[in-house]
Amino acid sequence: MTRKVPKEIKQFVTAILVLNSRKEYILAVGLWPYWRHKKLFRNGLKARKIENKQDLEEGLDWCFEKGGRSDFDTAYSRISLMPMDSRQFILKTMSQEDDNFHKCNGIHHEMHRIPLGGILAVDMTEYLFIALAGQRLGYLTEEEAAERFRSGLKKLQENYRDWNEFIVGYNYGMQHHSANFSNEYARINKRYLRTILLAKRSPMNKINWQMSLDF
Amino acid sequence: MIIDWDLLEIEPTKDIPAIKKAYAKQLKKNHPEDNPVGYQKLREAYNNAVKYAKNPVEKEAYSVEHIEFELNQDADIHTSPIQPFLSTPSLSFYEQILSIYEDYTRRIDINEWKGLLDQEEIWNVELFERNKRVMTRFLEEHHHLPREVWEWFNQIFHWQSWNQDFFQTYVQSHNNLRFQYIKDMEKDHDLFLNYRDNVYSGLTGQTAFDPAELQKAMELFDRDPDLLKMQAHYYKELKEWELALETYYKAIEIEPEEWDCYAERVRIYTYLENWQIVIKEASDILEKIPNHQIKIHLAKAYSATENWEKALEIIEQILAEEKNNLEANLLYAQIPKSKKLIVQNEMVQKEMAPFSWKERIKLFRKFLFIPWLILISVITFIIHVSLTDDIERHTGLDLVGWMQNLFQSVEVMKIDSVNQLEDLEDTPHSFVTLSIQDARHTGLYETLGKRVEWHTRERGFYNIEDATYPENLLEDDAKPIFVGYLGDTAIIFTQSLEDIPVNLPTTQSFDTIVTGEWRPIDNHSDSEAVTNRVESKVILSKDDRTAPVITDMYADGAMKLDEPMSFLNYPFIALLLFLYSYIIFSIYRGCRIAFYREVRK
Structure with missing residues (x-):
């Protein structure tokens, strides 16, 4: 029997994908009209160089198992396992023009504030986007997509306590990937992400982060 | 790393003594003085082969004997004028290194190393290069030292300038963990x-x-x-x-x-x-x-x-x-x-309210200049203008009024007597249909406030006889004014030029049905002249009628409410409504998008 994705789960996935999309568009005109367009998914997969089912599954597996977070995890382990003095010494010896310096410096300043889930949020939003696109464009059956959604959401729930942590993890991940920890970047993201979280229409206000995934 | 095993004339191996033997053998054929290029290549092959043999994965713990052997081999090979390091008092230097390293407390004390390297013989110009190599080789096998010791060694031996790999492995990539607790x-x-x-x-x-x-x-x-x-x-x-x-x-x-x-x-x-x-x-x-x-x-x-x-x-x-x-x-x-x-x-x-009104207005203005929106607005305006007259003539309402009236034409009252018209005094601008008898052209025209005779006139009555170029007046926009009888009462009304021949003589009478708005005549600037003219026309009319009553209202009969609007108009009306919705939605959406884009910049 084909297992369909319940509406609440679709909404949960969509809520997460808010962060992975044209955020201003979603804030302006709402989410559902946006997701109706297959062109969005087609372009999304094209940008990720996914052209067939095999590419799609490889992309999904990569996001799930490794993803961009491996770079962060390596840097985080390296920095956090060092004693404080050594961290400061290392940062002093690095070139400030190097992206790696900004990444390590960011970790040094945030290492005790970053949620325990780290920057998994970025990879999982990517994972869920690819899975949804795969379903909409016919690469994945409803059942396969349901399984992907469940595994992705479960991983997120295990690693973040609530929407706040998820957003903070996502924001930190984006900063890490772009090696941009500037005040301006933080200012823009703060205003924008806060709006997303607090907006009345935001699905994040309607969906329980720890909702049951039994379907 | 490419290793030229052929140049060394041996099979790939990790046996360092075998590599050195092969090197010594080949060195005779490629002496630096006779064949400097060949020697350079041989030296490179030899260095790479030794590096390969010292692959950390399979690295064996080198004993003092190994180092002695290597250095002796080097000494034999190069037949250097420098005395063999290990067979001289310099051997004590190596022993001192070893003794410090083997005592863990001394090993992690940087002062111990500073004391050792402070000795004059270490800095002897002839011996320094060799000591540097001894130290480097020793440290390759005995690298568990605190970061500060490594840093200090590097200040002396400058590995980054002559042995990048070594510098990278042991100094730059030092894990910076602490040694004192051990x-x-x-x-x-x-x-x-x-x-x-x-x-x-x-x-x-x-x-x-x-x-x-x-x-x-x-x-x-x-x-x-x-x-x-x-x-x-x-x-x-x-x-x-x-x-x-x-x-x-x-x-x-x-x-x-x-x-x-x-x-x-x-x-x-x-x-x-x-x-x-x-x-x-x-x-x-x-x-x-x-x-x-x-x-x-x-x-x-x-x-x-x-x-x-x-x-x-x-x-x-x-x-x-x-x-x-x-x-x-x-x-x-x-x-x-x-x-x-x-x-x-x-x-x-x-x-x-995270964003100020000033910011919003600025963004709004910015958005309005988007060319496509201007283009769509122009198209919408053209369609609107071309449709609005037609809609008004057929429905009695302008576009907005027609929409507000749920796309129904205005209600038209059938008027049979003057009494009914008098009842409408309190509700002027009602729409009426009148059956007029014995109507005559007054010779006057009503202009519609448009440009007539090269200047713009206010809306009002106009005598064509006063016009310098009557053709212009008629061609541009004017409605002839008639007077006729509703029962026994004289009524002023207008009809469109389409319905009345332009050259209609003022003496010829006719019967007609007028449909239009019942308007106060006071709005006209020349109302007195009109009244006089109408009176004269009425007097000229049938003798058997009672004294004429000139009402202060007239029927503006330019409409054709009795005719349905052409079906061809409906797609354009739909398009027009769509364009209006689109523009409104675009402005709303665009402002918000622009707003958030600005925020994200």
């Missing part, structure tokens, strides 16, 4: 440090992590805070929270100022939502280090336990230092508004 170990320091290095490399993703090595290291010595941190890190990855908490606690017992371990405990308790412990431990840390990152966890704990005042106090402290801290902003925003009023500040307003 002093308490009785033996097997190097074995422990090997395990610790491997665990560190494994956890930081440089090599595959083997939990067995962590176990072995812990069995050898379990009081090294760095290793305990690694173990706790491993437990965190396994989500073994209790074990991780316990391990951090052990590290704190050994080093009470290990603030990272305190902070990690708080971080785990936050994840576990054990708020009371978070409050206690975070407060303890903040007493010692007031600006520690851990402050955010304290704010979270206070928010979660609904201690709003404390939460606000902490959040404000964080925001005072980092006003763009996302998490603090999110927490602040989620505190109930009623509680937030306790602390009145700028943030409350910012939260309610």
Whole structure:
């Protein structure tokens, strides 16, 4: 029997994908009209160089198992396992023009504030986007997509306590990937992400982060 | 790394003595003086082969004998005028290196090394190069030294300028772990440090992590805070929270100022939502280090336990230092508004309306100049103008009125007597249909306020006889004014030029049905002249009628309400409505998009 994705789960996935999309568009005109367009998914997969089912599954597996977070995890382990003095010494010896310096410096300043889930949020939003696109464009059956959604959401729930942590993890991940920890970047993201979280229409206000995934 | 084994004339091997023998053999054929290019290539092949043989994966512990052998081989090969290093008093230098290294307490003391390298003979110009090589080779096999010792060695030997690989491996990529806690170990320091290095490399993703090595290291010595941190890190990855908490606690017992371990405990308790412990431990840390990152966890704990005042106090402290801290902003925003009023500040307003009106107007103006929107607006305007006359003529209403009337034409009253018209005095602009008899053209025209005879006239009656170019008046826009009888009463009315022949003589009478608006005549500037003219026309009419009554209203009969609008208009009306909706929606959406785009710049 084909297992369909319940509406609440679709909404949960969509809520997460808010962060992975044209955020201003979603804030302006709402989410559902946006997701109706297959062109969005087609372009999304094209940008990720996914052209067939095999590419799609490889992309999904990569996001799930490794993803961009491996770079962060390596840097985080390296920095956090060092004693404080050594961290400061290392940062002093690095070139400030190097992206790696900004990444390590960011970790040094945030290492005790970053949620325990780290920057998994970025990879999982990517994972869920690819899975949804795969379903909409016919690469994945409803059942396969349901399984992907469940595994992705479960991983997120295990690693973040609530929407706040998820957003903070996502924001930190984006900063890490772009090696941009500037005040301006933080200012823009703060205003924008806060709006997303607090907006009345935001699905994040309607969906329980720890909702049951039994379907 | 490419190794020219053919040049050495041997099969690939990791047997260093065999490589050296092959090198010595080939050196005779490629003497530096006879064949410098050949010698250069041979030397490169030899260096690469030795590096290959010393592959760290299969690296064997080199003994003093190895080094002696290598250096003797080098000495034999090069037949250097410098005395063989190990057969001279310099051998004591090597022994001193070894003796310092083998005593762990001395090894990690940088002063011991400084004392050794302070000896004059080390700096002897002829011997320095050789000593440098001895030291380098020794350190390749005995690298468990603190970072500061390595740094100091590098200042002397400048590896980055002549041996980048070595510099990269041992100086730049030093794991920066601490050595002082291991002093308490009785033996097997190097074995422990090997395990610790491997665990560190494994956890930081440089090599595959083997939990067995962590176990072995812990069995050898379990009081090294760095290793305990690694173990706790491993437990965190396994989500073994209790074990991780316990391990951090052990590290704190050994080093009470290990603030990272305190902070990690708080971080785990936050994840576990054990708020009371978070409050206690975070407060303890903040007493010692007031600006520690851990402050955010304290704010979270206070928010979660609904201690709003404390939460606000902490959040404000964080925001005072980092006003763009996302998490603090999110927490602040989620505190109930009623509680937030306790602390009145700028943030409350910012939260309610994060963007000023000035910003919004600026963005709105910016958006209006978008070319496509202008183009669509122009098209919409053209369609609107071309349709609006037609709609008005057929429905009696303009576009908006027609839409407001749910696309129904205006209600037209059939008037049979003057009494009925008099009843309409209180409701002028009603639409009427009149059956007029014995109508005559008055010779006057009503202009519609448009351009007539090269200048713009107000709406009003106009005598064509006064016009210099009557053709222009008629062609441009004018309606002839008639007078006719509704029963016995004279009524003024207009008809469109389409219905009445332009050259209609004023003496010829006709019967007609007029449909149009019942309007007050006072609006006309020349109303008195009109009245006189009408009177004269009426007097000229049939003698058997009673005295004429000139009403102060007239029927503006330009409409064709009795005819349905052409079906061809409906698609255009639909298009027009769509375009209007599109423009309104675009402005709304565009402003918001522009607004957020601006925010994201």
